[in-house]
Amino acid sequence: MPGSEHPVFTDGLHLPEPELEARMIRELDAFLGHPPRRRLEAGALLFGEDVELDSLWILLDGQVRLFRTIQGQEVVFHSQTVGRIVGLLAFASRNRSFFACRAVTPVTLLEIRFEDLSRALESNPALLGLFSAVLLRSMARRNRRLVELQTEVLSLNQTLAAERDQLARTLRELQQAQALLVESEKMATLGQIAAGVAHELNNPIAAIARAADFLGQDLQRLAGSMPGGDVFREHLARTLAQKPTSTREQREARAQLARETGDETLASRMVEIGLAHKAELEEVARQLAQRPEQALETLAGFHQVGAALRNIERCARRITDLVQSLRSYARADEPDPRETDLREGLDDTLNLLAHRLREVEVDRQYGDLPPVSIRGGELNQVWTNLIVNALDAMKNRGRLVVRTEALPSGHMAVHIIDSGPGIPPEHKARIFDLQFTTRQGRVEFGLGLGLAISRNIVTRLGGTLTVESSPGCTDFCVTLPRTPPVRPVPQETTP
């Protein structure tokens, strides 16, 4: 009769849990005739997962846990939330266990075969109510636990994702730091080699310059001891001091002389040795008491020697200047900071880049600067990067402004301004990134590691590196304090 079964359920659910369970156990125990208890040691397995069961157990004392083995690991689903009845799911689903069950502490169990349970529940409506209530509470508790588990999984996933992102970020930073290290190591090696080579070049170039000078003096003396010596000495002196003339001027002079003398070969020979008028040759011939053709040949010999010596001297001076710039640029032998005029480093850098500046109008707008205390050559890498970038952008043609100024704040500013096409807006935000290069990607306007390294150096010295760019005017600006911070400013990783 429905009326008599319904209240049994609600009765049981209204009881406090310990009492409900105690009453259920009492009823069951009585029905089964107080069977012997089963005891398990801590750690013993009561049943495995997914095995056939024909009993369930009432947990009288101690604690068990329910788990499943996932990828070789025992994953616990319930320990506090097991409840009194063990083997519930097997009972509910055709005798197969879902979880495995292991004793956590020594446990005491009351074992009930399914068929005995069925009989007991059929014959005792009160027991049915009690058992149903215990079952329902147990299932509710386990269900809540599952929701909690789900929540835990979710938050674990979030933590994992955050850690994964952090790891990826750390890896990227490590790669960047490594790239910087490799680059600075490479630069240091190159600097040492450059300084070494420059040093080694000093001796031979000094010897060459001196030897050319000695040869000039000896030749003067020798010429002086010859008949007509004054003519030769004078001509030699003139040749040695002669400024280079353009090929255009030489051709014009030759045409002029050819008209004057009516002899192209003679005109050509005269211009080669620096005689502009027929009268000059006639005067030389008179002084030497030779025919003009003869005098021309004699003079040509001296002229050739003189011109060769002049060229040696001029080229030796160029090499000396280059070596000087290279030495002060590299300054590998200066470990300690010293008071430095920033403009010297800029000039050294421009000298060494002269081969790329032939078609560039270089405008040095040097304002007064107080000296700044830095390690020699430290900033030259920055100047080189910025100027090379500017030249790349301009394809070695255009106008390069190098401006220095003392700012009211006491900082100093160096601007490197090019007349190139400007940095495309979509690249602007990324040009200081380490990975960003448009060179490999075949984009014309390339930057590479240089800007990231430059910014690093400037930041370490307590300064800033910024850029403003529009078509026809890209302005990289470095600011530096008078004295760099005692402790290095931490390196920037994101611009």
Added chain:
Amino acid sequence: MNQILILCIEDESEVRDALVRDLAPFRPVFRIEAAEDAADARTVLREAEAAGDRVGLILCDHLLPGQRGVDLLIELHREPATRATRKVLITGQAGLDDTIRAINQAGLQHYIAKPWQPADLHAIVRNQLTDYVMANEEELLPYVSTLDGPRLLEALAKK
């Protein structure tokens, strides 16, 4: 008398002086002209054409102010007056790309790296000019003593 020209294009006066002097052995027969950039070279070529002279050989530096050496040689190769002219690049700084362009588009016959050895320079110039006169001149005899005599005599014998 109409002459064959050797044109040296080099912007640095010291290097130009050295190059011109190293060409002295060719002087008795060939006229040697120097130009310091592409525009200047154009002037020399115009004057030579006006005077009825031929340009047998151009020795050209690559890094010139204004137009690059390779680009000048490519242009000259397309013009009838200088199509047959032998073209030699003499430089320390032409990259691979430029050199390939010079070979493919300017009919570049030789590449001389700076610093040059005079003996190499003489051999290359002698060889190039011999090729030029054999291909373009009626009279070979005037060149026998200055250029590759045996080759010229052999060519003469076959005529």
